[in-house]
Amino acid sequence: MRTSPADDTRLRPPRPARAIREAALTTAVAIGLVSPMLAGCTDSVPTSTPSTASPTPTTAAVSTTAPAGMAADIPEALGQQVRWQRVIDDDDAEIYHVEGVLAGASGPIVVTGHGAMGLDPETGETTWSYRDPEGTMPVTGYGVVSAERAHGQAVLSPDGTRLVLGLSSSTSNFATRLVGLNTGTGEVLFDHEVTGYAIVSERAVDLHIQVTDHVVMAEREVISLEDGSVLATLPPDPAVVDGDRQCLRTDVGSCESFWPGSQGGHSTLILDSTCWSPGQTATSWCELTLAPDDDPTVSRQVGGFVPIDRSTGDAEGQSNVAGDNLDDVYPVLTPPVLDGWAIRYSDADAAYASMRDEDADPLSLPLEAMSLDALVSTNDAAPVPLGTSGQTVRDYGARTLAVAGADGKPGDAVVFDPATRQVQGVDQALEQGTGAIYLDALTVTRSGSDLDITRPDGSVALHLTEYDARIEHTDAYLVPAPGVIVAVEHHRTTTEDGKTDESEVVIFGVG
8 A cells, every 4th residue: 555645755554464364263453543554644644654563463353443533524515636645556465455435434434355444534544444364245236325335345324433344254155244343443343244145146145234323234133233232133034035035016017126225224224125117107116114223123114215217327236437337237226225315206195196097107296305214203304305207316426316307317407415405406516516416426537648527517627637548547436525525546557568567546635
């Protein structure tokens, strides 16, 4: 790994010896409040020489924690300069590779092939780290942004204070270790092994988890995020047959049952998601089975949720970062849930009756944003009207939920920000130039030698850097995090004969 300020003065600490794998070791070993890599670092741009001391090799997981502090707000505006730059060697054996970068409660979090580490939003230096001798593995096939960003290897709680990592088990091919971390300090909260369904399918994985602010549901176990204790064990899911999900309804057509997404509400679990078409139109209706996370045996079915628009390429488990169309791989329509909110028809009974009409137009039905917690009476948040449309879309990396206009033009979308409960048009947000809706509309793009943050019309909002022709850009995205907005870019350097020489992930701290 190496860190540099914006002028690209680079520092590379020595690589510690690689940990030796040993079976069934799950105890994290705290080795101090400050990592050797952080010795001598200032509180602004890192300029000091790192310590040459390497951690002692260990067969157990290694955790370096940081003291708890006050978290900064997520910036409302992009800023006009690159404050710092962190370059991570994707071939480093200690990291294995970078799975993705997420926004924790105190700053950016880098999920790696062997764990995770928190970054200081002011400098980009490591504040805490967790490294396990076992490798990370998927715990969800599709879900919210935190799962997609980390390729399913980790899931954040809706409030961002807890991170659940999936790790391979040395005891069973069909077991997964779940390790819970405090995203502010890196403290290991629990290490729990779960045996998941053994699934052989292109759209499913061995284990499906869902996280609220208080629990993680792993298959049918409900586990405390504070200490890993099993709070409840639900009966077998009747919709799961031979490791795959089947719709149990016989009174509707084109019915599909989906694994619930990787995040529920702040205090609400989603036990099932079933979608179908009430009439002759495409699938346009979803029913969620919801339960309070402190009593998951008391559930209720709530219909009227709007499925994601498959044509956008942003369905849960899909990515449009590189222009991929994974519709055949992840045919997911289940409603997106973000910060505990989903989009629902304002008058569900009237909407269902209207859809049964052969001439029904689902795009003409009024919609609202609805808190899942309010539906199970864990809060009293009122629905937020969104106007008329029926195609739910969501940008990859979004903190917002968007509803496309009838003609599908991005600029006509109405966007809901769960954090502020504000509704705004995309064009209006772009003109304003601040806020979550504006930041969600930005992308990181490579054009020739230039790497830029760009607006939807292609104009440059901020120039990041220039690369020579031998550096091949693979993917990039923007992560608004507490204290800093980071642009994450992955590239490969090729030699003159066309062979890959080095793979790196570059994180730009913008402000």
